Amino acid sequence: MYRLRRPWTAPSTAAAALVRPVWRGLPWRVWGVAQGAGTLAAGLIRVCGGGPLPALVLLRAAVLAGALGLAFLLDDPARHTTATVPVRRVVRTALRVALVAPVVAVWWTAVLLLVPGSVRPPVWDITLEAGTASVLALAAATVAVRRTDEPEPGRSVATALLAGAVLAPLLLPARWALFVAPGDPGWAAAHERWAWVLAGAAALWAVSLREPRRRRTVRAPLRSAFRSVFRSPCGTSGLSRTC
Amino acid sequence: MTATRTERTAPVAVSTGTRNGRAAVVALAGFEARRLLLRLPVLLALAGHVTWIVWRTLRPADDFPVLQDADRATQSGPLFVGLAVMLCANQAALRSLRRDTERHFAVTSLTLWRRTAAHVLSVVPLALLTAVAVTAQFTWEAAKPGAVGRGSVAELLAGPLTVLLFGTAGVLLARLNSSAVAGPLLVVAFLLLFVGSASQSGGQDTGPVWLWPVVVTSGVHPFPSDLLGRPAGWHALYLAGLALTVALLAVLVSGGRTRTVQAALAGALALAALGGVMQTGGIPAATDTARSRASLAPEQDQTCVRRGASHYCAFPEWTPRVEDWARIADRVQGLAGGAAHDRPLLVRQRLEARYGLSDDAALDPATRPDQVTVGTSWGGDRVPEFSTAVAGVLVAGNERRAGELCDGRMVPLMWLSLAWQRDPESALRHVRLDDSVTGSALVLSGTEPLTMTAGQTKVVRALLHRPLADVGARVKAHWDELTAPGVTTARAAELLGVRVSVGGDRCTG
């Protein structure tokens, strides 16, 4: 009979052991499609030519495609099995991010290199936009995982991200504009705002990483009162979230 | 094995009414349409569309719509509804795969291609809803008292057909690629291609640009309907053909390879190709000729009516607007003195149509005495601009000379133009190019702009602050001197009883 030598394993050891299975479980197919589309957008700049503005628009489309792919990062069909393991969610999520970060970095470098230097927007500024979009996607996915019981929230996260990307340029007032054209006098100020959004998204992400200790919607005494009044149909083999 | 192969098998009747595949497709389409309509992105897009319509139609600048422009102004809003419908239709078509119900649904009598047909059909009610919104927007415009012209059904169809096209594209994509990220990526691509380009297609209004779903070409000056040269009918046919093609392709790749589907696909492709070819043919020669005639010899096409001593000539669609022009011309003329007070004017509507819809070149000023130019737009700043044009002709004799004024005559001119208005100072701000009320500035008029020096601005403002009757009496009393060539601004100020230091009359800028 197999016996554990120690009652628990150090988190770092567990994380190291998890690298391979997590790597295998990442939604690679979705990323393949998303990054392929992003690369295609960047390739269009090279093939079709055009000025700095079309190049920037296509690069932003590539950024959005990449971010849409990242929205699926935390999709885990086995979530209900892995939810109760002792390796904490923050470790599992961080591992996913750590594994995917080099891949995304290589992809982004390739996308930037595809854009001819003459029309390429300032590299660090556009990378800031890309980083913000990625962290926003991650933060949204983390919030979705925290707030819902859905094993694969990526689809909803991608929809929300997309809605944000469509509405932000339409609804943001000029003084908060984020999507400015190259050569616009507001470029530097806009990228300062991008940095603030990045900081906000990162903070949201960090806060959402922790597993909730209690259900958010109803406070405990109220909840028990509710329970006694409305018996919820829960407790068998299902994925019921109400119990 | 002892199973015998000559068993007597008894059919068992299937109850619960008659079963009909086609009716089931329609019922499923209804079900899917209801769900589609209740999806958050679609609801948001519809709410956004309605808000946009209300905001756009309530703008004061939109009080005098020209209906042959108002019809195509309905086209860009539905693009966003189309994108939301595309995303949600794509997700709906993938639902059974995502939720693992395909194993069950695959053995129901409604085969995959029929279910795809239902998904495609479920987009139709959304397109109809868009059509209702578009019709409401247009009807609202048409019901405004200041509306002129006539809209085109084909232009109004473009929005709903775009929703149909985008929705069916979402379903087709679901059948080609089952990845959950494919739908959002297609939205990004469409956003870039069609929404981004719809606002940037500015320069072009002929040729391949018509292969895009929405070609807005927001011109500055409305054209008479028969000079538009927009192949709206062919474009609607092209969009309908394209939407049908995409829908039938989705059915075909889902396994619906029946003769009917194949024949319908061929028909739809033919429609799309016909519309596509016909719409990219460019402006017909007859339209080109008509545009030249309307630009160079508008009197050949115009209807003239007499109001008081003056004549008003307009393109037939604009004749209802004569009353507005006459009212303003009368107000301005009522303030003038001397012969100008009763001089018969000819107010002629003019248009530069030779360079296409998106051209915004200014008109040359008229050289004929007492002729005032009025454009095809009205409302907002166009009203004080027309007022300035009338005052210019009354003071300087014709438009060209008014444009060249650089002396004290600018004072009575601007006073005539502004004094009758409800908020003259605000009107002054609006007709000046830099929206200022101090210093020198260009003053917009229907044709060439006029120039106001800082001194003239000071005098005019001082006059606007004094009682209308008092200034009016002085203007009439000194009309001849005030409108004599070479009168200085200082002299004009003195005649009108304004004591400010005005400096010399220099109109270099």
Place this chain on the structure above:
Amino acid sequence: MTVTVSASGLTLRYGATRALDDVSLRLTPGVTGLLGPNGAGKTTLLRVLATAVPADSGAFTVLGRDPGTARGRQEVRRALGYLPQTPGFHPDFTPFEFVDYVAILKELTDRAGRHREVRRVLAEVGLGEVRGKRIRKLSGGMRQRVALAAALVGDPGFLVLDEPTVGLDPEQRLRFRELIAEAGEGRTVLLSTHQTEDVAMLCHRVLVMADGRIRFDGTPAELAARAAGRVWSSTARDAGAKAGWRTGTGAFRNVGDPPEGADLLEPTLEDGYLLALDDEHAEVTA
């Protein structure tokens, strides 16, 4: 008795594996149980009979229709109710919407009639009260009942149920048995299960499958009778037993070939099933 489903020589290979190996059977109205270990080919047989996958060879008819033709398959599907193993759900739908959706897929197009039918089956499976609640809020047992309602809607003549009682608690299983027994009145029900008790309680016939072949075809009593004289009690594990376990009384219950003078016990269906699986040669008694 009227034969409603008849199959002969059904064979289906997945690569080198024979999931179905020359399977022939005849089903009559009532509940027929299909027993067999994991990987025996039960689900494959059910999927073939439910027209989800075509067999490589062999033929079958359902309610007199031949699913070999497009029209015949369509007619079979109109008469079919199918509950797949681990059925999927649309969690945003309510039970009513989901069953209504399946009813439309079964071509019930008269809206009022269809809604009546959906309400009827939901009431039949005991979900009348929660039919407006989203499926994501329902417990596992309730979801399983939604799936059964989806299979039952449209009053199908042939009902294929693939392990419908997996994951249910004893009370829910009893309730499910009732439902399936009711469904079997006048219909042909093919019930795949690992629960021999379900078969003993519900089925007028039982098929035992192993390695893609039918090893037994007969009544539950006949299956149990196969173990007559082959189940005995002993104080220690008997070396000659094909299966043996210590019971709660401390004595061992053995199945296999008993030694001389063994203390024979009354056989159960499970004993018969174990022996049917163990037999080298398929035996179809019916």
